[in-house]
Amino acid sequence: MWKDYSKSYIKNNPASSMSVMAAALVAAMFLSLLCSIGYNFWIYDIENIVLEEGDWQGRIVGRIDENDLKMIQNFANVEKAVADQEASEKEDIVIDIYFQNARTIYRDLPLIVEQLASENASIQYHELLLSRYFIHDPQDDDPPLLLAVYLGILMIAAVSLILVIRNSFELSMNARIHQFGILSSIGATPRQIRICLLQEALALSVMPILIGSFLGIVIGCGLLEVINISAGDAGGRHQAVFQYHAFLFAATFFLSAMTVLFSAWIPARNLSRMTPLEAIRNADSLQLKKRKHSRILSVLFGMKGELAGNALKAQKKALRISSISLLLSFLGFSIMLCFTTLSGISTRYTYFERYQDAWDVMITVKDTAISDFGLTEALQKVSGAEVVTVYQKAEALELLPEDWQSDELTKLGGLHAVAGKANEDGRFCVEIPIIVLDDASFLAYCSRIGTAPSLDGAVVLNQIWDSVNSNFRYKEYVPFVKDDIRKTALRNINADDQEIEIPVLSYTQTAPILREEYENYALVHFIPLAMWREISETIGGLESDSSIRIFSAGDADLADLNALEKEVVQILEQEYEIESENRVQEKLSNDSMIQGMIMILGAFCVLLAIIGISNVFSNTLGFLRQRKREFAQYMSIGLTPQEMRKMFCIEAFVIAGKPLLITMPLTVLFVQFAVTASYLDPMVFWKEAPVLPILIFAAAIVFFVALAYYIGGKRLLQCDLNETLRNDALV
Amino acid sequence: MEILRCDGIEKVFGKGDSKVAALNGIDLSVEKGEFVAVIGASGSGKSTLLHILGSVDKPTRGTVMIDGVDIGELNATDAAIFRRRKVGLVYQFYNLIPTLTAEKNILMPMMLDKRKPDQAYFEKIISTLGLENKMESLPSQLSGGQQQRVAIARSLIYRPAILLADEPTGNLDQKNSKEIIDLLKLSNRNLKQTILLITHDEKVALEADRIVTIEDGRIISDQKRR
Numbered sequence: 001m002w003k004d005y006s007k008s009y010i011k012n013n014p015a016s017s018m019s020v021m022a023a024a025l026v027a028a029m030f031l032s033l034l035c036s037i038g039y040n041f042w043i044y045d046i047e048n049i050v051l052e053e054g055d056w057q058g059r060i061v062g063r064i065d066e067n068d069l070k071m072i073q074n075f076a077n078v079e080k081a082v083a084d085q086e087a088s089e090k091e092d093i094v095i096d097i098y099f100q101n102a103r104t105i106y107r108d109l110p111l112i113v114e115q116l117a118s119e120n121a122s123i124q125y126h127e128l129l130l131s132r133y134f135i136h137d138p139q140d141d142d143p144p145l146l147l148a149v150y151l152g153i154l155m156i157a158a159v160s161l162i163l164v165i166r167n168s169f170e171l172s173m174n175a176r177i178h179q180f181g182i183l184s185s186i187g188a189t190p191r192q193i194r195i196c197l198l199q200e201a202l203a204l205s206v207m208p209i210l211i212g213s214f215l216g217i218v219i220g221c222g223l224l225e226v227i228n229i230s231a232g233d234a235g236g237r238h239q240a241v242f243q244y245h246a247f248l249f250a251a252t253f254f255l256s257a258m259t260v261l262f263s264a265w266i267p268a269r270n271l272s273r274m275t276p277l278e279a280i281r282n283a284d285s286l287q288l289k290k291r292k293h294s295r296i297l298s299v300l301f302g303m304k305g306e307l308a309g310n311a312l313k314a315q316k317k318a319l320r321i322s323s324i325s326l327l328l329s330f331l332g333f334s335i336m337l338c339f340t341t342l343s344g345i346s347t348r349y350t351y352f353e354r355y356q357d358a359w360d361v362m363i364t365v366k367d368t369a370i371s372d373f374g375l376t377e378a379l380q381k382v383s384g385a386e387v388v389t390v391y392q393k394a395e396a397l398e399l400l401p402e403d404w405q406s407d408e409l410t411k412l413g414g415l416h417a418v419a420g421k422a423n424e425d426g427r428f429c430v431e432i433p434i435i436v437l438d439d440a441s442f443l444a445y446c447s448r449i450g451t452a453p454s455l456d457g458a459v460v461l462n463q464i465w466d467s468v469n470s471n472f473r474y475k476e477y478v479p480f481v482k483d484d485i486r487k488t489a490l491r492n493i494n495a496d497d498q499e500i501e502i503p504v505l506s507y508t509q510t511a512p513i514l515r516e517e518y519e520n521y522a523l524v525h526f527i528p529l530a531m532w533r534e535i536s537e538t539i540g541g542l543e544s545d546s547s548i549r550i551f552s553a554g555d556a557d558l559a560d561l562n563a564l565e566k567e568v569v570q571i572l573e574q575e576y577e578i579e580s581e582n583r584v585q586e587k588l589s590n591d592s593m594i595q596g597m598i599m600i601l602g603a604f605c606v607l608l609a610i611i612g613i614s615n616v617f618s619n620t621l622g623f624l625r626q627r628k629r630e631f632a633q634y635m636s637i638g639l640t641p642q643e644m645r646k647m648f649c650i651e652a653f654v655i656a657g658k659p660l661l662i663t664m665p666l667t668v669l670f671v672q673f674a675v676t677a678s679y680l681d682p683m684v685f686w687k688e689a690p691v692l693p694i695l696i697f698a699a700a701i702v703f704f705v706a707l708a709y710y711i712g713g714k715r716l717l718q719c720d721l722n723e724t725l726r727n728d729a730l731v
Numbered sequence: 732m733e734i735l736r737c738d739g740i741e742k743v744f745g746k747g748d749s750k751v752a753a754l755n756g757i758d759l760s761v762e763k764g765e766f767v768a769v770i771g772a773s774g775s776g777k778s779t780l781l782h783i784l785g786s787v788d789k790p791t792r793g794t795v796m797i798d799g800v801d802i803g804e805l806n807a808t809d810a811a812i813f814r815r816r817k818v819g820l821v822y823q824f825y826n827l828i829p830t831l832t833a834e835k836n837i838l839m840p841m842m843l844d845k846r847k848p849d850q851a852y853f854e855k856i857i858s859t860l861g862l863e864n865k866m867e868s869l870p871s872q873l874s875g876g877q878q879q880r881v882a883i884a885r886s887l888i889y890r891p892a893i894l895l896a897d898e899p900t901g902n903l904d905q906k907n908s909k910e911i912i913d914l915l916k917l918s919n920r921n922l923k924q925t926i927l928l929i930t931h932d933e934k935v936a937l938e939a940d941r942i943v944t945i946e947d948g949r950i951i952s953d954q955k956r957r
Contacts, residue, residue, distance in 0.1 A: 004842045005828065005830075005831065005839075009830045011830075178826075179828055179829070179830075181826075183828070184811060186839055186840045186885060186886075187811050187814045187815020187843055188815070189808045189843075190808060190811070191808060192811075275787060275807075276787040277782055
């Protein structure tokens with residue numbers, strides 16, 4: 001059939017073939033772009049890991065001598081084994097091992113260690129790097145599903161494309177239902193018809209798939225360059241170099257071909273299932289199965305409204321994909337933008353604005369007690385570091401008698417409400433978060449709150465959240481205890497019998513400027529390092545890491561902070577293991593993360609909208625065949641071309657307007673709910689509401705639906721409807 | 732030899748209140764080589780009967796045997812193959828593939844079977860139908876009469892057990908109508924082709940050996956003329 005029927009059809013109907021070829025080209029281009037970008041992200045991720053952590057696959061750490069090293073190097077699957085001088089410490093030698101086949105690393109490395117003379121040798125796997133090569137510990141019940149995620153994204157893209165390009169095939173095939181009816185009536189089997197259609201689809205798509213695949217690679221390469229240029233100033237980022245692999249091209253081609261074939265298979269299957277009688281009669285003109293009323297449209301637009309409403313109901317099945325896609329895309333887009341706006345406001349309020357004047361660079365000094373940290377003075381000399389505060393958190397308990405509670409706390413329910421049941425002696429056990437400050441910072445803090453500077457006691461943050469009269473967004477505080485008690489008895493959180501009494505220099509409701517959130521119902525104690533040295537053995541409860549807050553003049557930009565951070569890191573990393581953060585960089589990373597999320601979700605919404613609009617286009621482009629008779633009949637009863645145009649306008653208005661009308665109230669309800677739940681002032685949201693992008697998205701939907709109807713309607717009204725009427729008996 | 736046998740064929744369209752019985756117990760037998768005209772007014776059920784006999788539609792009740800095969804029992808694929816090899820269908824509006832030449836249209840049933848035609852038989856058909864010089868023409872380049880001849884040639888190419896013609900002259904002028912009927916008669920006599928012709932035109936029906944009259948989905952008369 002291919003040779004005898006399809007070839008001549010393709011030759012004689014280039015216009016019909018063009019839409020199929022264009023669809024295949026777009027699908028292949030998109031999939032190729034996705035594959036090449038995915039591949040390059042994967043490679044870039046591996047490069048990043050190698051740059052940051054090295055390219056070793058496994059490590060053995062222990063007392064390893066020359067003989068052991070030779071034994072490791074001679075192990076069958078080992079490609080290379082070298083002593084890592086940088087990572088080695090004293091007697092513990094670190095051997096970096098590279099395997100010929102890393103897939104067996106989880107089996108081979110324990111075997112190697114078993115043969116070593118050293119009994120205490122331990123194994124390290126470069127799990128992050130190995131996982132990027134999809135190598136996971138067989139004992140791990142829950143390995144990272146990176147490959148599954150990649151494949152999932154590809155599958156979603158392929159299925160979305162199938163929905164998009166299926167319409168082109170359907171359109172081309174539906175135009176020939178009558179011919180397939182004839183073929184069927186003279187004995188073509190459903191299988192023969194199906195195969196013929198699939199052969200046609202494949203023949204038409206081979207070149208577009210090849211071209212589309214190349215175009216996808218070119219666009220992917222360009223996109224990577226754009227990313228390189230736009231993210232060039234991000235600190236610590238290495239340049240991405242576009243890479244490609246022949247296997248990737250084969251996979252892209254195969255995936256595109258399968259997508260195209262499946263897209264063609266769906267309408268081909270439906271068409272081959274038609275009985276010859278249905279096909280010859282070509283019963284695809286719009287029919288209503290039972291009488292329907294289009295009350296709203298007939299009230300608004302009279303008879304034309306009713307006719308348009310009935311036509312829409314008759315097309316309900318054909319327009320189902322567009323109705324759902326357009327609704328989901330617009331609803332998703334609106335809610336996503338409102339959500340990100342709300343989330344941005346919330347983050348700003350709770351984080352960036354609150355800490356705007358609190359820190360510029362934060363350093364976490366790993367596994368170091370504040371009492372062992374000796375570089376405070378060196379840091380204070382760094383140019384640009386206006387304030388340097390070194391602190392460490394600890395935790396203790398305090399037993400509070402009921403009569404210590406403040407009058408305000410009594411009114412809110414007293415200690416019962418915040419500390420639960422009293423002990424046998426009538427006292428309440430309250431958690432005491434402790435912040436140990438370096439002495440200079442503590443003295444500065446005392447001065448700031450108006451307390452005589454002294455290192456012989458603690459300052460207590462005497463506040464508790466009044467959750468009855470304020471919400472978490474706009475918190476109000478009341479005093480926790482009466483402020484005439486001058487001593488505090490701290491108890492070790494792990495040992496009941498270890499308790500120590502220290503003087504209270506002052507009660508305050510002003511915390512020192514640190515990047516810390518405090519418990520709502522706890523008495524935070526700020527203690528100078530000098531005093532902490534005296535009580536630390538009794539109290540204990542220290543967290544493992546210390547923190548350093550560095551604040552510059554306050555108007556530092558990214559370059560200033562990068563320079564400051566670099567200098568500080570250089571001083572610290574020689575002696576301590578540290579992690580550093582930079583406020584502006586963090587804000588930029590946070591912004592780009594949100595932008596990335598908006599881009600991904602937005603692209604998904606746009607994809608849905610494209611599916612919906614493509615469906616509208618395929619429907620309106622099929623008007624010439626589907627609705628010729630319907631409009632010829634309208635003409636015969638005296639409907640003018642202007643009135644017919646108006647009917648098209650009403651239909652387009654309903655198709656585009658329905659998702660907008662449903663979305664608007666739902667979005668307002670969502671915003672109302674989210675604003676209430678997050679205790680935000682509604683006006684704060686409405687001032688920043690993403691009205692413009694939502695309106696642009698809505699306008700784009702309306703424009704493309706109107707365009708589809710304009711093209712379909714114009715083609716229909718330009719054809720000779722009189723001729724159709726004369727041949728009415730033909731169909 | 733009986734080539735076609737219908738027993739109690741009923742065909743009901745629609746459900747519930749909108750139920751319409753198009754055929755209401757048709758019993759019919761056609762012998763090999765007969766030329767039968769089925770006549771009836773519009774809506775009498777004659778086209779429905781032809782579609783059922785041509786296996787493009789299925790009866791609601793009853794059996795149809797063509798050349799010993801119960802066509803009601805065939806699935807879609809088998810029905811298509813049966814139609815290709817055993818039934819020739821001619822429609823009022825020719826139903827030719829517009830993108831294929833007359834020759835390919837005629838040979839299409841054989842090509843679907845990947846078979847080559849008997850060249851002598853093919854030439855006999857086209858010369859009988861007067862299509863020798865039109866084989867390379869597309870349907871759009873042929874007159875209505877010529878297109879109908881191509882359709883008849885296509886229906887005969889497989890030497891079907893029965894040729895079913897649905898108002899084959901309905902779209903033609905008087906001259907062409909006469910020619911087509913003459914050709915059908917010729918194929919009936921020369922090729923011993925069994926023909927069942929559906930028409931509402933009594934004059935056309937009078938050319939057949941036997942006239943079966945249908946009214947409201949029932950056979951109300953069955954007259955042999957010769």
